[in-house]
Amino acid sequence: MMSGSFPQFVNSFRNSAPYINAHKGKTFVLVCGGEVVADETFSSIVHDIALLSTLGVNLVLVHGSRSQVEAGLQSANAASSVVHGTRVTDARALELAVQAAGLLRARIEALLSMGIANSPMHNAGIRVCGGNFVTAQPLGVLGGVDYQHTGKVRRVDHEGIRAQLALGNIVLLPPLGYSPTGEIFNLTKEDVAVSVATALRADKLILLEGAPLTAADGKLLRDLPLTLAQTVQAANATPALAAAIQACQQGVERCHILDFHTDGALLHELFTRDGIGSMINRDAYESIRIAGIEDVGGIMELIEPLERDGTLVRRSRERLELEIGCFSVVERDGAIIGCAALYPDQPNCTAELACVATDPVYRRSGRANRLLEHIEGRARAEGIDRLFVLTTRTAHWFVERGFRPAELAELPEQRRELYNYQRNSLVLIKDL
Numbered sequence: 112m113m114s115g116s117f118p119q120f121v122n123s124f125r126n127s128a129p130y131i132n133a134h135k136g137k138t139f140v141l142v143c144g145g146e147v148v149a150d151e152t153f154s155s156i157v158h159d160i161a162l163l164s165t166l167g168v169n170l171v172l173v174h175g176s177r178s179q180v181e182a183g184l185q186s187a188n189a190a191s192s193v194v195h196g197t198r199v200t201d202a203r204a205l206e207l208a209v210q211a212a213g214l215l216r217a218r219i220e221a222l223l224s225m226g227i228a229n230s231p232m233h234n235a236g237i238r239v240c241g242g243n244f245v246t247a248q249p250l251g252v253l254g255g256v257d258y259q260h261t262g263k264v265r266r267v268d269h270e271g272i273r274a275q276l277a278l279g280n281i282v283l284l285p286p287l288g289y290s291p292t293g294e295i296f297n298l299t300k301e302d303v304a305v306s307v308a309t310a311l312r313a314d315k316l317i318l319l320e321g322a323p324l325t326a327a328d329g330k331l332l333r334d335l336p337l338t339l340a341q342t343v344q345a346a347n348a349t350p351a352l353a354a355a356i357q358a359c360q361q362g363v364e365r366c367h368i369l370d371f372h373t374d375g376a377l378l379h380e381l382f383t384r385d386g387i388g389s390m391i392n393r394d395a396y397e398s399i400r401i402a403g404i405e406d407v408g409g410i411m412e413l414i415e416p417l418e419r420d421g422t423l424v425r426r427s428r429e430r431l432e433l434e435i436g437c438f439s440v441v442e443r444d445g446a447i448i449g450c451a452a453l454y455p456d457q458p459n460c461t462a463e464l465a466c467v468a469t470d471p472v473y474r475r476s477g478r479a480n481r482l483l484e485h486i487e488g489r490a491r492a493e494g495i496d497r498l499f500v501l502t503t504r505t506a507h508w509f510v511e512r513g514f515r516p517a518e519l520a521e522l523p524e525q526r527r528e529l530y531n532y533q534r535n536s537l538v539l540i541k542d543l
Contacts, residue, residue: 175300179211247288262296409447
């Protein structure tokens with residue numbers, strides 16, 4: 112008799128096939144802190160890293176060592192100075208950083224060398240290499256603070272790294288850099304990872320963190336265009352998010368932030384449609400972004416035909432200019448081809464979705480769906496847990512996307528008072 116889990120396995124494996132093909136031959140830079148390497152769950156993470164390598168993904172693994180250095184300084188009763196999130200590396204701290212890098216490297220290499228039978232690593236044959244691929248320079252004196260042996264990346268030997276990747280090796284990089292004069296500098300893992308990902312023109316930068324990236328209400332932030340990620344950063348300025356934004360700005364197409372505590376998070380994120388973490392996308396030829404005052408003309412041109420036939424409520428240019436910060440737009444090669452507005456009611460944790468429009472040339476192309484996803488992500492980032500929309504002609508479209516018919520009494524009191532009974536709009540609500 113067939114096991115009940117067997118069909119589920121077959122279905123999952125089949126659904127992962129497009130992603131296996133898509134990732135083969137691509138270059139991913141993985142980043143994890145020293146606390147991740149030291150955690151008991153890291154052996155499972157290594158199994159997943161080995162699987163990625165077996166599937167033909169080119170991998171660079173960058174590790175940190177901050178927790179180990181901090182523990183060493185405390186054990187030695189030595190001074191520990193961190194200014195604006197950056198360690199001041201004196202001679203003792205540098206010694207500990209070098210020591211930690213060696214120990215962490217040994218642990219990672221040992222785990223990647225496992226090959227016992229009945230384990231995920233059996234016959235994996237994973238090779239790991241390192242080297243002086245990162246040239247660094249001193250951070251210097253900033254704001255009156257001498258950071259001593261703390262440095263920043265000056266140059267990455269991307270050709271040398273690519274040569275190792277071409278051999279099928281995993282390249283392992285510590286948070287250390289070397290100068291032409293033979294000095295060693297303590298670097299942040301984020302600086303190394305972003306610099307390497309940029310120099311390699313990596314397809315992905317993946318950051319394994321101790322907690323997921325969430326909105327104010329604790330909900331996971333999933334798909335963030337670069338502009339929206341920058342908005343989130345204002346309220347959630349983590350080093351991982353800052354690194355992801357910087358990498359996207361410098362040409363990396365996609366960055367992922369994952370909670371390493373979740374078993375299989377790496378595989379779930381890379382081989383399923385929805386993933387399990389946060390993905391930051393680089394704005395490209397076509398992008399969805401928050402509107403600016405320069406977009407008023409394009410929005411007016413887009414919505415005017417819909418206002419004329421009564422689909423949308425008419426808005427004056429003055430009103431649009433005042434409310435422009437509520438709008439998001441789809442921009443394609445400089446032209447506005449879609450828009451939507453989000454009017455938050457923060458005290459009630461609700462928001463109105465309004466003025467959803469797509470250029471007729473680009474309708475039925477999925478852009479309205481992506482615009483709605485963007486608006487929902489924007490709402491979640493602002494702590495909104497319920498969206499409502501008033502519509503006269505597109506109710507079915509919203510119902511198909513998770514909205515439900517509702518009564519006027521379910522709207523916030525202030526919005527009920529502004530309800531236009533002549534339009535007799537249907538009320539639809541979606542819980543986020």
